[in-house]
Amino acid sequence: MCASKLTSPEDLQRLAEETRKELAIREGAGVTIKVFVSPLDPKGASRLVARTFMEETRKANIAARVIIAEGEGASSFEPVVEIETPRDGVAVYRNITPDKVPILVKEHLVGGRVVFEWLISQRRSQHVLFSWQ
Numbered sequence: 026m027c028a029s030k031l032t033s034p035e036d037l038q039r040l041a042e043e044t045r046k047e048l049a050i051r052e053g054a055g056v057t058i059k060v061f062v063s064p065l066d067p068k069g070a071s072r073l074v075a076r077t078f079m080e081e082t083r084k085a086n087i088a089a090r091v092i093i094a095e096g097e098g099a100s101s102f103e104p105v106v107e108i109e110t111p112r113d114g115v116a117v118y119r120n121i122t123p124d125k126v127p128i129l130v131k132e133h134l135v136g137g138r139v140v141f142e143w144l145i146s147q148r149r150s151q152h153v154l155f156s157w158q
């Protein structure tokens with residue numbers, strides 16, 4: 026898009042959206058990662074996943090808030106992780122282990138690609154990135 030001429034308001038809108046998405050990811054604006062901990066997690070697997078997210082986002086130079094939240098305990102899905110970004114909205118992943126965290130950081134947070142293999146649900150962002158008047 027950057028190499029071509031802008032010929033319409035739609036071209037300008039697409040360019041603005043792409044640029045804002047890139048800036049949001051680079052700066053980590055609004056990135057929140059919730060790792061749900063349940064009473065059924067006596068070995069602390071969820072806390073290890075949260076710690077791994079902190080390390081991997083730091084390595085990727087993404088300013089993300091990593092939150093440990095109380096969950097209900099759905100043992101077949103644990104650990105459950107919710108990733109919220111301005112670009113993608115909220116994605117909820119299941120069975121996330123520390124070895125899956127670098128993949129989620131690389132694919133979802135850096136690359137903007139949801140990892141459907143582990144996805145439980147996704148809710149798109151309602152933010153308006155650009156308004157043409």
